[in-house]
Amino acid sequence: MNQALEGIKVLDLTRVLSGPYATMIMADMGADVIKLEQPVTGDDSRQFGPYVEGESAYFMSLNRNKRSMTMNLKKPEAKELFLEMIKNVDVVAENFRPGTMEKLGLGYDVLKEVNPKIIYAACSGFGHSGPYSKRAAYDAVVQAMGGIMSITGQKDGQPTRVGTSMGDIVAGLFTAIGILAALNYREKTGIGQKVDVAMLDCQVAILENAISRYVVTGKAPKPEGNRHPSIVPFEPFDARDGQIMVAAGNDALWEKFCNAIDGRELLEIDEYKTNPSRNDHYTELRPLIAVKMLNKTVKEWQDILDEAGVPNGPINTVDKVLEDPQVLARNMIVEVEHKVAGPLKIPGVPIKMSETQGEIKKAAPVLGEDTAQLLSELLGISRDEFEALKEKGIF
């Protein structure tokens, strides 16, 4: 056993982002993820640009390490094959609107009759219960409703959507956790279960201390911009050629910072000696720091502040992230060879395990690439039988 989730089979009906993110994490750790797609069109995100040789980069990023088979689940013969496959897998994952699987006659109640050990993971906008359950959601909708937009943005500015699809991605992470916890329970008891994760619930979960701040003070938090609400200096400054984030989290770091920026005179001023007092005198202190920061480039400041032990970092654009020596040293950018698109750089695996290293073994599949192989492997269907079934429009 070389990978942490080796031997776990996931029948994956998820599309676009939240669900595919969850199953990607599992595939990266060695689970056998079988992506079951609609014939002809496949996962909606195969239509999302940008493209390389006609293949969606969006899709390729999220579906590495998976296999693809097509099946039209509206056909009775396909349903039968699907139920047979359910007997031979550990997990089934979907991110349809609640009720969709039931309408197909393939809801959890049906699947658990066929395989009581099955773990059924459902990731949806609002979850499988509650008054909004049946509604469709998009990332932008749950970011709006879940509160994160209301606390993101420039000071006194507009609520701001997080630039990556946090609504989907965080739900994908919680779904992966739910599946793994259910596998642990099943390993010990032999009992499967349904895992129901809602994007909106996950947004509430990540609000974290914004909730306790509101509950205790009675004031709803607002966008705070890029400055720490109570620590000084703890914000970006303009350098000669860009911005650098400085995080002098305590008085010892303040001293190191002043020495590093050639600002020893600031250390002599009583009002700036403790953090609460720096906070009180923020308006006059900030420009004194800002004017010094303009003198050097981001790179020069990085070297100086790193040397001084003051936490800092450039505000990297994505191109710079892909060149960062630490990011590269941790294999967080991996090049895969896609059979149609050729070589493509995608994010690496962020969970580094000493015994069972995660790995990107193969690029994303083209639509239905593994259908015949999987039918044979999971159901013992021969190539000839496959061709005959194909005539019926099942695959």
Add this chain to the structure above:
Amino acid sequence: MNQALEGIKVLDLTRVLSGPYATMIMADMGADVIKLEQPVTGDDSRQFGPYVEGESAYFMSLNRNKRSMTMNLKKPEAKELFLEMIKNVDVVAENFRPGTMEKLGLGYDVLKEVNPKIIYAACSGFGHSGPYSKRAAYDAVVQAMGGIMSITGQKDGQPTRVGTSMGDIVAGLFTAIGILAALNYREKTGIGQKVDVAMLDCQVAILENAISRYVVTGKAPKPEGNRHPSIVPFEPFDARDGQIMVAAGNDALWEKFCNAIDGRELLEIDEYKTNPSRNDHYTELRPLIAVKMLNKTVKEWQDILDEAGVPNGPINTVDKVLEDPQVLARNMIVEVEHKVAGPLKIPGVPIKMSETQGEIKKAAPVLGEDTAQLLSELLGISRDEFEALKEKGIF
């Protein structure tokens, strides 16, 4: 067995946010999380406001369901007791700067000698390898370096920090996943391992399609504001009393939307019939929609658009999130009774499992609340022995 992670013991040395978030998720699903804190001060976040009866709301939110024991790991007697405890737990978790545990003589190499089955989870700013490994990081620093700030913000505006500590929280989520995957491997092979998660790596992982967009187009993505880059209408509009997010993701929804907002005349205009064309004519189309949206309140639009089946949602501030009927129906706001602070509302458990429901069984512990109990339970140390050891300043 009533909870998914029942029977799993976690010795938890984590502080503040990333690590405690990971162990909170485990505790919510039934793991026995033993929080090992510095005597006198404890977890740094016990000093973070706001406070209720002198207890930190920040700390109470993240440390529900855990027990607390104090121990000064710089004392040789404490180290001995710690190593004894390592024999009796499944997981040890820490989020120190890399090298800290080694300096204490309690690095993974030492611990695995004592218990080869131990899972050692380390969550740090930059990870346990690479050129920046030994540096300290804060959430703001990894948000800056990891690229998310560069794609968050108003159109043509400043890079913007996400208002919740995504740098910490996402690392906590990946750490929880790594621990659970390692438990799966151990269950099958009997072998423990080290799980090393870096906040910066996790930021790269959640950039997701921003990376493929850059790699394919050669252009680093920028802040896009709140509007979808290629779908119209898919953005917030001002209603009479606030903003509402509208997500008409396809042409069928466009038709429903126009009917719902009393804008049937828009359906007659050729330029607005398909999404690509709406996108091309965005500048003239937006005001035509915007003027209609001003006529009603957010609540009125919500009812109308929900009825019409058009995905939408208010941009809720945190106070509104806590009143949302769906959030409440899903038990995403839970009141716990803290022994000092009294009743406090905190976020619920977002992973809903049919057989092993997550649960908030107890409020966060006060510092060292369970020390005597845990010494007895894990090491068979009697109350008298405890008092004697306490004299030596170990607890």
